[in-house]
Amino acid sequence: MPATESALPPDASSMLALAARSMFHLFSSMSQGMFLVDKAGTIVWVNEGYRRFLPALGFSSIDEFQGHPVEEVIPNTQMRRVLETGEPILVDLLTNKAGTFVVSRIPLREEDGQTIGAIGIVLFDQPETTLKPLIEKFALLQRDLDDARRELASQRSRALLHGDGGSGQRRAKYTFASFIGTSAAALEVKRHARRAAQSSSPVLLLGETGTGKELLAHAIHLASARARGPFVSLNIAAVPDTLLEAEFFGVAPGAYTGADRRGREGKFKLADGGTLFLDEIGDMPAALQAKLLRALQEGEIEPLGSNRLVPFDARVIAATSRDLPALVRQGRFREDLYYRLNVLPLKLPPLRERRGDIPALVEALSEDLAQRSGEVPPELMPDALALLAGQHWRGNIRELRNVLEQLAMRSDSQRVDAAEVRRVLAETGVEAIAAAALPPAPEGQGHAALLRPLATQVAELEGLAIAAAMAETGGNKLAAARLLGISRATLYGRLQGAT
Numbered sequence: 001m002p003a004t005e006s007a008l009p010p011d012a013s014s015m016l017a018l019a020a021r022s023m024f025h026l027f028s029s030m031s032q033g034m035f036l037v038d039k040a041g042t043i044v045w046v047n048e049g050y051r052r053f054l055p056a057l058g059f060s061s062i063d064e065f066q067g068h069p070v071e072e073v074i075p076n077t078q079m080r081r082v083l084e085t086g087e088p089i090l091v092d093l094l095t096n097k098a099g100t101f102v103v104s105r106i107p108l109r110e111e112d113g114q115t116i117g118a119i120g121i122v123l124f125d126q127p128e129t130t131l132k133p134l135i136e137k138f139a140l141l142q143r144d145l146d147d148a149r150r151e152l153a154s155q156r157s158r159a160l161l162h163g164d165g166g167s168g169q170r171r172a173k174y175t176f177a178s179f180i181g182t183s184a185a186a187l188e189v190k191r192h193a194r195r196a197a198q199s200s201s202p203v204l205l206l207g208e209t210g211t212g213k214e215l216l217a218h219a220i221h222l223a224s225a226r227a228r229g230p231f232v233s234l235n236i237a238a239v240p241d242t243l244l245e246a247e248f249f250g251v252a253p254g255a256y257t258g259a260d261r262r263g264r265e266g267k268f269k270l271a272d273g274g275t276l277f278l279d280e281i282g283d284m285p286a287a288l289q290a291k292l293l294r295a296l297q298e299g300e301i302e303p304l305g306s307n308r309l310v311p312f313d314a315r316v317i318a319a320t321s322r323d324l325p326a327l328v329r330q331g332r333f334r335e336d337l338y339y340r341l342n343v344l345p346l347k348l349p350p351l352r353e354r355r356g357d358i359p360a361l362v363e364a365l366s367e368d369l370a371q372r373s374g375e376v377p378p379e380l381m382p383d384a385l386a387l388l389a390g391q392h393w394r395g396n397i398r399e400l401r402n403v404l405e406q407l408a409m410r411s412d413s414q415r416v417d418a419a420e421v422r423r424v425l426a427e428t429g430v431e432a433i434a435a436a437a438l439p440p441a442p443e444g445q446g447h448a449a450l451l452r453p454l455a456t457q458v459a460e461l462e463g464l465a466i467a468a469a470m471a472e473t474g475g476n477k478l479a480a481a482r483l484l485g486i487s488r489a490t491l492y493g494r495l496q497g498a499t
């Protein structure tokens, strides 16, 4: 015991001992389970609560568990580290065949400070349910972090490639080839986007979050006559309203004191000769909507603090995941601006309406993730792929990518099965839908579903057949091609997208 505690008067010492005992009992009864290991790492005591995890760990009696070295009976445990370092691990996530748990590991020390054992506490089991709000928030933050990391990594590689020390951030990075998908819906959207690239009118990209609006904006720019010019993007939702006008139109020299004294170019000017991508246009404040409309109509902008109109030459691509016509009806988005932007509307289909593209997306996203991490991508077993294909995917491709990233990080083995996918889906806040619930066709039902263009239905069926064959063969393309009676090259072609 440390000196301060041993110097306590006898009654305080006994109170301390009582407090320690009470705490122990409290944790033992309030937690989901608790056990003790001795100095050698052998399990010496297990409380009632913990015993209910034994079947899931593969034990039918306590004797198979108690008296055994901790790592032999609890896969992935870190108790040995606590014994070796004498340091507690106050909160940690432990995942093994019994599930995922929020755990705490505390060393037991002798009076002279020597570690003589450790307590393992399961604070929460099934954290995916009990800690759902927290996990959802974490998943959201993780998503933003992943996006930022990716952006940084590609800026770095572009800077290396172009030797431009980072000015490449105004270059577009995706082409139509980056847009994976051969379903009828994906091909249709690419066809319209290619046509939009040939025009100089504004484009309006509509679709749920993560459906690839930004990717397509890059691709349209790179396929347009402005490809050599800059690609500048502005996420309207991410900039405080008070700063938006300056972001859009810039600030004239002398308009402000301090850091902005010398003036600053706005995004319209930075995009000169290129494309200006306005993301989340539905979130634009009303006052600025009027100014944007004027700029688009006149082809001129007025930097803040100047009374000069400056011409600009940027092609505008706007995007939103919100229901813009509804915002117009509610008077929250100007109708005249809507029509000004809605010259070439493109609707991006959600992932659940093009499930046939999921195997190809899994393949491409896993490959990309593996290249970034330098590790071999794990192989998804047929049941795992089928489970992924059946999900609702509220966050669409971004969400799918995040789940694949988590799977790659968390799976110990090279092969990932449905149980592992289910666990990661729950942990990342994706509502898991059983594989069997996979609808046979993406749109409509019964008779009505058949009354659509034949080419669309054939392409959907083809996508589903490829998904099924890939799932059946565990992603083995040669075997999948054989099952479908097509050549491997044809299958590759379908998986990589007809770009």
Ligand SMILES: Nc1ncnc2c1ncn2[C@@H]1O[C@H](COP(=O)(O)OP(=O)(O)OP(=O)(O)O)[C@@H](O)[C@H]1O
Pocket (backbone or CB within 6 Å): 178, 179, 180, 181, 207, 208, 209, 210, 211, 212, 213, 214, 215, 216, 279, 319, 320, 321, 361, 364, 397, 398, 401
């Ligand atoms: N068809 C696709 N093929 C491959 N990757 C895709 C595809 N569509 C989207 N992605 C990837 O998914 C992620 C999200 O895409 P993107 O940012 O373009 O979506 P978004 O619709 O603009 O989303 P938000 O509305 O939330 O801004 C990106 O990493 C992008 O590269």
